[in-house]
Amino acid sequence: MRQTLWTLAALISHWRRRPGNLATLVLGLAIATALWSGVQALNAQARMSYDAATAAISGGGAGTLVAARGGLFDQDLFVKLRRAGLDVSPVLEGAARIGDKNIRIIGVEPVSLPRGSPIAHKRRRADVLEDFFSGEGRAFAAPQTLRRLGLAEGARPQTERGRQMPPLAALAEAPPGAIVVDIGVAQRLLDRPGKLSRLVIADDAAPDDERVKRVAGEALRLVAADDESELARLTDSFHLNLTAFGFLAFLVGLFIVHAAYGLAFEQRLPTLRTLRALGVAPPNLVVAMACEIAVLTFMAGGAGVIGGYAIAQALLPDVAKSLESLYGAQISESLSLDLRWFLSGLVMAGAGAVLAAASGFTRTLRLPPLSVARPIAWRAQHHRYLRRQGGLAVLALVAAACAYGLGDGLVSGFAVIGCSLLGAALFLPIGLAGALALGERLASRPLARWFFADGRQEISGLSLALMALLVALAANIGVGGMVEGFRQTFTRWLDARLVAEIYFEAATPADARDIEAWMRTQPDILAILPVWRTKTRIGEWPADIVGMTQHETYAAHFPLMVAAADVWTALYAEDAVLVSEQLARRLGVGVGATLDIPASNQEWRARVVGIFPDYGNPKGQLRIDHEKLKRYFDDASGVHYGLRVASDATSRVIDNMQRRFGERITRIIDQSELKGLSTEIFERTFAVTTALNMLTLIVSGVALFASLLTLSDMRQARIAPVWALGATRRELAGLEMIRVLGFAAGAALLATPLGLFMSWCLVAIVNVAAFGWRLPFHMFPAQWLVVFLIALCAAFLAALIPVARLARAAPTDLLRVFSNER
Amino acid sequence: MLRVEGLCKSYSTPQGRIAVLRGVGFTLAAGASLALTGESGSGKSTLLHLVGALDDADSGEVVLDGVALTLLSEHARAAVRREKIGVVFQQFNLIPSLTVAENLGFQARLAGRYDPAWQDELTHRLGLAALVTRYPEELSGGQQQRVAIGRALAVRPKLLLADEPTGNLDEASGDNVMSLALELVAATGCAFLMATHSERLAARLQRRVRLESGLLAAQ
Amino acid sequence: MNARPGNGTHKRSAVISRRSALLLALSSSGALAQDFRGLAENAPGFALPQPGTPLVFPKDHGAHPEFRTEWWYVTANLSGADGAPYGAQWTLFRFALQSNSPHAGWDDRNVWMAHAAATNAGEHFFAQKFARGGIGQAGVEAAPFRAHIDDWVLETRDDSAGAGIERLRVSAGDGNFAYVLDLTATGPIVLQGEGGYSRKSDAGQASYYYSQPFFTAEGDVTIHGRKTRVSGRAWMDREWSSQPLGPDQKGWDWFALHFDGGAKLMLYRMRSVKRVPFLFGNWIDDNGATSPLISEDIAIEPLETIRIADRDMPIGWRVRVGSRGVDIKTQPLNPRSWMGTDPAYWEGPIRFSGSHKGEGYIEMTGY
Structure with a gap:
């Protein structure tokens, strides 16, 4: 007991001397926990609201x-x-x-x-x-x-x-x-x-x-009573997306923790050996280290959970608006969380800390008490390290391939992305090491050769930070590409779908009749397109049924992905139906299949003559002939209309109608405003993921900075001999900066194809499984350039302080390297 | 106090097994001092490590204060190191993140034998009074070595081991440190075993033995 | 059939004042006394009974929404094919929460409440229902007569359009008990008070009140899934008014007795905080002629009490009516005939003996 306490005191004294190291460790763990628990808080809040909404009435x-x-x-x-x-x-x-x-x-x-x-x-x-x-x-x-x-x-x-x-x-x-x-x-x-x-x-x-x-x-x-509320089911994929990003951020944060703890461990190795020599038994040592981790977890985890609360509170309004716009879900805009969330955040922090410190623990257990300083056989160690990385990388990539082959659901989609990211990240140091080896062979000047050789030594210390950077950059490209592609596709699709110049909703069907009668007398109104709708359920899926009158507007503009040859005649002449993409996917039907659609008094059998894209709609949609809607569905709301109007007459017509019909028109909107609204909804949906993306990038930048900072002391030992032999400090510092920038560039280079792959996965697998619609795959070279520059900037900023310290290291510090064997 | 018999130890290297110790034996009484000399690489450190319960012999016996070290469990050996042995190495093995004062008292605290008065006395006699709040990296080599000695003696060990304690010091400091060490060893009455390659230093101890080809030869 | 004590327009549930809604009263029996006191307030907007107004049947079998409270109440003393005695109760209450409400759809401001009970010597079952008026879940039609709430029904068995209450079927139940009884009137409808205008207190509060005490009953009672054929006598009460009790009245005891000779007796004892209990009654001959009884003519004393639901309830009574030579003692079929409803009260079948013999029902509230 006494042993453990004093051992703990000795271990903790290290942080007293290296507060920067401690700060990095705590910060890393706190950030990781914050991002994870923040996302969990958002999800939990939403679920609480769904349950409350359902239970409010039925009371379980x-x-x-x-x-x-x-x-x-x-x-x-x-x-x-x-x-x-x-x-x-x-x-x-x-x-x-x-x-x-x-x-x-x-x-x-x-x-x-x-x-x-x-x-x-x-x-x-x-x-x-x-x-x-x-x-x-x-x-x-x-x-x-x-x-x-x-x-x-x-x-x-x-x-x-x-x-x-x-x-x-x-x-x-x-x-x-x-x-x-x-x-x-x-x-x-x-x-x-x-x-x-x-x-x-x-x-x-x-x-x-x-x-x-x-x-x-x-x-x-x-x-x-215990059927999952329909709302919870619809929003499942939205929340899964959030969770995936939270987890990603957590992992990146853990990289920081591992790096910081690993470096601390290296620095305390002599102390650990001395402790053993002085007679501390290994179990006591491990217990002391475990206590240290526990205290750290509590502090950092606690701060992280509070930070997570703040993040969730900041993102909640956007999440709430997205959920409302997309799913009609109402969630409360003020966070109310219970102890369980807090505790789970701490548990995650603890698990992360233990994971990050695990290797240190195992090494401590096997530490011999001899305190002889042997020259570190770094080359052998380096090769071992590279081999291990390579093995893990291959494993991860194989796992990714398996996930791709085996599943096609949401989880397997994320598994593919996760494993590929991990595999590529593990491969990065190997790639960099290889590039440096090549450089060393090609270089002729001694300083240049030292530049490459020493770089290889540096890699293992920086590898985690670089891996984190790679993952963040790839995520940036992947998600950014998906969002941008989405935006372009959506805009084009919206243009095709919203052809009518005016859309309005009457207060009652009787009002609608009267308005229709009046509209027929107006020369400005070129066509009246009733867009009546009703609801039904096919299989397990809620779906809207929308009626379309026979008008050339539709044949000319309505976007169809797949269609029978005679789609626009069959739709009106026969019992035919157009099915939205996600509904078709869920029901597993294609063009030519027949559907039994529950109507007011019977089941109506119709042939599928076309499939149309319906981005962003969580429910399914069927489009049928307007006459058939009136015939088979009594409760079709007869109040929605679209109007074709000459484009310069639009505002005039709207004013006229509002003046004439006042409250009998509930809503009236023109095409551009409607497009603006729809686009705004879309933007908001991705605001949250974009925010998380940005946070992850920042976190990895911090990881790089932390690693460089804590490495800087060890760097001094390596720099000192070269300096003693005649290089200036500024030269060496400059080389250091170039090296770091080079690493970052390497990461960015690997991040680009990785990000493209991630983008493809998101578009082809994840989105399809989550929402049911598939976007075409786009590439945006301009974005790659931007990401490349971001990587360099991040690296530059991260390396600035450590390199400056190196440049201004006092000669006495450098010389001391020689008197104290490390 | 200390009895060593038939100690053998060998290492594996890429070239095959090398026997460093081939049956070493000696005794050391309480209060006595013994110098262990030999060429660099002759196995002095190895012998010291074995005596200090830091390593395992292949065969043979080490009995310290009536207890056979070779029979003890890892745990028990750690206890012996804590309470009965003080160690001073060539690399000073101070804990870099603790102050001089904290370093001095560390082993004593570990063993539960912290004695402020004794530590104070050691501090003064070792001339460290002005340095107690400094960190090891701010001290010179001689000062660090004195701290190491202080730490080893603060626990009032039965046996003090020193492995080339003045190897990194200049002659003047080295002599200074040796005098202090011998004074304090006499004051505490512990046994003193020192490995050194300096004949001059070895002469200052009561007895000397020489390690050659894995065996001891008296001198 | 029974003059309600004082303004006791409801035996079973307290009436609302403007302030406290119906269910406030119903939610805790501790508030019962308070509720009855609340009945003392006047109810603006509601009609008041006027002396001299003739009661017209079958129209007046139906609901009178211009009055605040109203009920249809049936009790039956039965004996089963197995020889065991049974009791059954069916009550439907109407409360109007607002006067002059549209009475249609959800805007109808009437709330309906019903209690049903079945008693045998060893067990007493009860159930309670609530319903909104105006949408068909509960209601009363005068002709052909039908009173119902959810699946509890009191309706005529005749097909003709003007059928009143001469031949009725009454049914109710829940998971534990159920009954279906056919009631056949063997005597005329009895108007209480003065032609149906029944005074409740010296202060002038009154209600419209008539009874049909001459029913014979035949049917089935099902308890724990076992159906027993039963037959016996039944008594129906109809009353409606708008005014609550006197300010110091806290409860009442009410008796409806079938004498073995064919006569009927209705008595009540209104208990007051300050004053002596107010007694009131009605002697009904076997041919339907009524003779109201004054308080000096009546003596009602509790004999023994038992403890039920944290109250001391009288279990045996001594009842004397001097002018008719009645001196009897009552004995409950099941002393634990406690209605654990909102509000709670005691109601159950009794037997009596002494100068006369017979059976009937007793209700005790406000303890």
Whole structure:
């Protein structure tokens, strides 16, 4: 015990003398932990919000009943089921807008609401009933939702349909982004009289499928309580992407930790030997080192977790907006995390620290107590090192190949990328060593030969930092290439899809009829294209069905990836359908296949005559003839239209319509504005990944800097003999800088094809598995140049201080090398 | 105090096995001092390492203070090193990140025998009083060697081992260090075994033996 | 059938004042007393019973939404094919939370509540339901008569459009118990008070009130899955009003007795914080003629108590009606006939003996 304590004291005293080394170690671990736990926090927050949203109403009860076809159903099903003795409670949910902010309206029925429901249990049913029933009623929202909407309690905002809400009140248990009202009020606000979205089954009622079928026939479908919410499933891939980046950043951070710890270990080796000589038993030594790591982990991990919180808080608004725009998910914009997240961050930090220090531990255990300083047989060691790297590199690349061959899901896609990155990174030092060996052979001047030879010695110390740099650069190229390619493709696709000059939504179908009638009298309006839509489910996948009228606009512009020869005639003449790319992929259908589509009263069998790209849509989409939509789908919302208008008449027409129809038009927008909005959504989606990318690059720059700094003392020992023999310090420092820049350039060179490969993987495997659509593969040489320059800049900045120190090293320091054998 | 018998040790090299010690034996009483001389590479360090429980002999026996070192476990040997043996090497093996004062008391603290008064006395007698807050890298060779001696003696060992303790010092400092060492050894009454290639230094100890071709010859 | 004690418009649940919603009362029995006290407040906007208003059937079998509270209440004393005695209870309550509400769809401001119970000598089962009005989940139609909430029903067995309550079927149940009984009236509808206008207190609070105590009952009672054929007598109460109790009244005891000779007796004892209990009753001959009883004529005393649900509940009573020569002692079929509903109270079948013999139902609230 006493031994261990004093050993620990001796070990720790090292940091007292080398605070820079300690700072590097702690910083590396903290950054790694911060990036990882930050991403985990984002994911956890989102999941909490999905669960809260789902559970807010059902309260983890026995399950819910939803429309078998998706969408809404009549409330007399509720009455029928209750009169048959089933204990169900009705809920109506829908989207609305207050001003320009989206909100979700949730209508509940307080008398029948199950006790377990969070909305019910914190407030007594009696109070909820009174709130809803007395005076003008109430609309409950979480305090942060009120803040986001910029409204105070008691306010009575209007929805976009012109309906006024009951007075607002704050309720902490309300789900984020939602307003809870009485069900009758919800039906009025959402303009859905007599309709419900689901029925919650009370906690203690066993859901009886048979009984439900007897009463409701096939109209309803039972969803068990622990079914993953649909939202969680849709957003899975988004979160997996985030996690992958978090993990990448964590690994890069671990590189720093390993480098720093390894260097510290090297420097403490003599101390370790002395300790052994003085009579410290190996187990005590290891225990002391373990304690040291534990304290370090706690400090660095703790700081990292706090940093992670800050990162998550900073990125949360963008993530929230992306999720909302892409999936309609509402997540709370203020982080609320529990102890488990904090602890898992510390555990990750601990695991990372142990991993990084593992090699040091094993060496300590086998350390002989002899304190004889033998000249380091570095050449033999170097060769061993290169061999080991090579072996690991080959292993990693083989693993990548296996992952590619075996799987084609999201996980295997990431596995391919991860293993390839690792393999290439492991190979980098070998490549650099080879280049240096070649240089040494070709060089003639002694200083030049020393330059190459000494460089080979330096590699093992810098290798981890360089590997980190390589990975970060490759990720930059890979992700950047994907995003840029995406952007270009998307813009072109958007141009093809958004052909109509004006898009508008009427308040009700009756209003739409009237507006249509008026529009026919307008010479400026060249064509009226109703874009009515409804929802359904095919297999397991929710899908929208959109109607297309027979107009040459579509045949001329609508982008199709694969199509039957007679697609534009077959679509209108026969029972035919166009399927979006991701839906086609999920269902495994191609052109010519038949689909059974659940319609209002029957199943409609249609032939697939074309597949079209539908980037960014998490749901599937089917396009059918407008007439068939009216015929087979009763509940198609007849309120969406596109208008072909002469381009100079656009604003005039919009003004006219707004003036004439006022509130009967819910939304009206022109093409350029719509394109702008869509593009903005896209940008935001990738803002987060871009941010993480940038952070990773910065982290690897820090790794390089840290390694160089801690190496600088050892560098002095190597420089000293050369200096003594007649080179100036500035010459040597300059050579040092050139060497570091050369390493960085080498890394950048290898990063380019690696990044391209990563880009291809992302586009062809990951994106397809995650989202279902496939982008064409693009290359951007300009980007490579930029990355090359970034690498050089990073290396330059990282090496600046260490090299300057070298240049200004006092002669006494250099001379001391000779008196103290190291 | 110390009894060595039939110690053999050999190393493997690319050229085959080389026997460094071929049956070395001697005794050393408490308070006595013995100089071990021989050419460079004759195995003096090896013998010292074996006596100091730093390495394993191929065969033979080392009995220190009644305990046979060769029979002990790794753990027990570490304990012996801690508590009973003080070591001074040619490379001074100070802990570079500890101050002089901390270095001086380190082994004593490890062994649980820290005695501030004794350490103070050692500090003064070794002339280190002005240097106690410095770090090893700020000291000259002679000063570092004195710290090493102080550290070894602070634990009041039964046996003090020195391997070429003045090898890196100039003659004046070397003599100075030797005098101090011998004084303190007499004051503490421990056994003193020193390996050196300097005949002059060897003469200052009570006895001398010479190591040649793996065997000891008295002189 | 029964004059509710004081303003006790509800035996089973407290009525709401403007302030506290229905369920506030229902959520904890500790608040019961408080709730009854809350009944003392006046309810603006609601109609008040007027003396001299004739009751018209079958129209008045239906709901009167201009009044604040209303109920349809049936109790039955039965004996099974196995010889064992049973009791059954079916109550449907209507509360209007707001006067002058549109009464249609979700905007209807009526809340319906129902209690059902089945009792035998060893066990007492009860269940409770709530429903919103206006959407068809619960409601009452006057002709043909049908009162229901979810799957609990009290409706006429006749097909004709104007069928009233002469021949009814009543059913209710939950996982543990169920019953289906056919009720057939063997006597006329009895108007309580003055032609249906029944005074509740000296201060003038009143309700519209009629009863049908002359039902014979036949049907099945199912307990723990075992169905038993039963038959016996049943009693139905109908009352509606808008005004709550007097300010110091905390509960009541109510008796509905079938005498073996064919006569019926309804009594209540309204317990007050400050004053002596207020007694009120009605003697009904076997041909349906009624004779209201004044408090001096009635004596009701509790005999023994047992402890149920942290309260001391009287279990045996001595009831005397001087003018009719009645001096009887009552004995519950199951002393533990505790309704653990919101609010909670005691209600169960009893037998009585002494000067006369017979059976009936007792309700005790506010303990």
